[in-house]
Amino acid sequence: MARIEPDSVMGHPASLIDGEKVVQEFRPDRATYWRAHLVMAVILGVVAGLVLLWLANPYPVVGPVGAVMAIAARAAFVQSEAMAEVWRLTDRRLLGPAGRILPLPQLQAARPFLGAVQVVSTTGDKHLIKYQADPPSVSARLMSAAGRKGTWHG
16 A cells, blocks of 8 residues: 655644554545536536626626636645545544544444545544545445444434
8 A cells, every 4th residue: 555645734644553454545536526526616607607697797607607717726726635635444443634533433424425425423523535436335344344234323
């Protein structure tokens, strides 16, 4: 597995404890990332155009064009950070970016949420494993590792 380097935003990933082994890594999928931003651009473009029509603006096409340009710029700017968010499943814990640690016995639920997986702990903490190509399989894998069946135990 590739070595995970710290970055200026996320900091250092959590260290493994003695005898702990990484079972699987969940890395963001680039195609899912761009697809999510395309959907966001289309929705916001339609909303922007409708608002400008409602306001009787003589150039309502500016709304969708501006929305698409803004979302594209944001996606390009934030891509390196989003692609650096790697989650690691070990034989004992789920380790996330910025030093997030969730012991497997505390993993209460994992469910697909759009292109992500929402992870909920027994203490109510919620995390998103974003931009996964196959959220249902990631969810099932996490629940299996925690010794639970299904994807949602609420």
